[in-house]
Amino acid sequence: MTAVLAGIDLVLRWDVLLTILVASAFGLVVGAIPGLTATMAIALLVPITFFMDPIPAVGAMISCSAMAIFAGDIPATLMRMPGTPASAAYSEECYAMTRKGQAEVALGANVLFSALGGLFGTLILILSAPLLAEVALGFSSFEYFWLALLGLACAIFIGSGSPVKGLVSLFLGLFVAQIGIDNPAGVPRFTFGNSNLLGGVDFIPAMIGLFAMSEVIRTMAAGAPDWNIKQTSLGNPLKGWGQMFVKYWPQQIRGNITGTAIGILPGAGADIAAWVSYAMSRKFSKNREKFGTGHVEGIIESTSSNNAALAGAWVPALVFGIPGDSITAIVIGVLYLKGLNPGPTLFLNNPESIYAVFTIFILANIAMIPLGLLALKAGTALLRFPRRILIPLILLFCIVGAYAVNNSAYGVVLMLVFGVLGFLMEEHDIPIAPCVLGIVLGKMLEDNFVTSMIKADGNLLAFFERPVAAGLGILTLLIFSLPLWTALKARRSLAA
């Protein structure tokens, strides 16, 4: 109980609350601008968190990401352009409501159910993380090896798109993680005589490059055209809250549960959660024919789901140090920098920090309602801001942010290299998220593999000798063999 109170005390300070408020506003702005993702908001925020204490830094990232995921719904509703990929699943539906003159109902539902979904995900995080941490205390290198591999498998095969291209992205990430002197032999590996690379590739400039710089290049190539905004004024977004809450409670509960579960799964995040929940809502709906015509039911389920996923993704991140999505992949890097090394021992050694994280999640999701309503008022004005001014300014932030990591131009060089890489990858439909997870998990995978092999004297079967390791191993191998099985099935049905 003392730790809980100490945790709450760490958050209820003016500097932390102010940081949360400013980061929320930043998240709202970035999330509401189509093309700029919640992950990009976090990547741009990271260099600023260097100069903060650990709790405000974590608070800024939590509130920024929660707000950005919600704010993505604003342009989705008003312009049929999802602000973040997490809103893509139901942007058609939201826009159909706008065409029917019900934009305020759609946006009102987005605010309310995003906040409720976030709170549900937080509740599960609070209940499950400490229990899982206790179990994880008994884990050895064998279990951690499988967990890391499971995270990578989920990132490739649960996401949309081609699994082969997902694998290409993953291997690129694993290669990047191999650069430097920190390897089993302690020899410089792929450093090409560059002393900057001895310590490995700095994660943050790489993230800024992959997520922000690549988007800047793409938008600049397109000439940064402005958006065509149709709807200019909104009615009362509070309209129908009570009715929706009562009528659609099974949908929101289902969305909350699905979202949290997908979030907890390593590697799968808010965007996948929203797609799955929208499909599920349609499948189980009594009014299936209304979907796509501007019906709020699917919006409620999927908007609950993507915000619930955000909190769910923190479960594996805090307990095992394995990111639940690309946002927590960046967060884990910051946690290490701040001395809050994720893993079960964090719950033992630093419980007040964990309770502070929980408190921030609750505050951020409650604050989403008033801030979200304000954002709806400002939303249309924000979308009128000319992109040809905005995009170059984002590039300036990218440069300064990458420079600030080590106070050297080397960060900017890395950012540029990864920016071009990210741009080329997306040009070829190669997803970026598996690459990021490869960079984050590569070292963990190699360290735990080598440690396990030293312990087992080179016997590979040792990976299946402990019960939990065997279970995780079988699950991972099943996920890896899933596309093979699908391909075989498709070939058989083609032959028939």
Added chain:
Amino acid sequence: MRFSDLVLGLLLIAGAALLFAAAAHLPPVPGQDYGAAVFPVLTAAGIAGCGFILAVGSVRAGPFPLAQATWIREPGAGLRAAATIGLVVADIVLAPLIGFVLAATLVLTGLFLLVRVSPVKALAIAFGASVATYLAFNLLLRVPLPRGLVEGLLL
């Protein structure tokens, strides 16, 4: 510019071969079966495998262009992408010589002009944004951005 899966696959196989060759030079760890080369070799094998699948799939799919324009539908798109990259390189080179503010002003002005912002407006916003960013990062966050003539006048 987008390469076909055949070209992409072949490029990946070539990259994997380079990675394999570089990994082969890594020294083993005495008394251990698994040294610094194990993961790079596995990665190289994975990349080569993916490259092979992409190339074969592309050949099976039938006639295809080796490369095709995607976002380069309007003239100048490729130039704007290349110029954006070039301007960041210019910033890396110029900032230590002339200071952050002037270098950032040049880069931003160049970017604004690329997307057809009027020259006076471009210069004014670029200079204002560069000064504001310098002050925010230097004074508030204590980031020692490269100093030059303008920075000397500011602080």
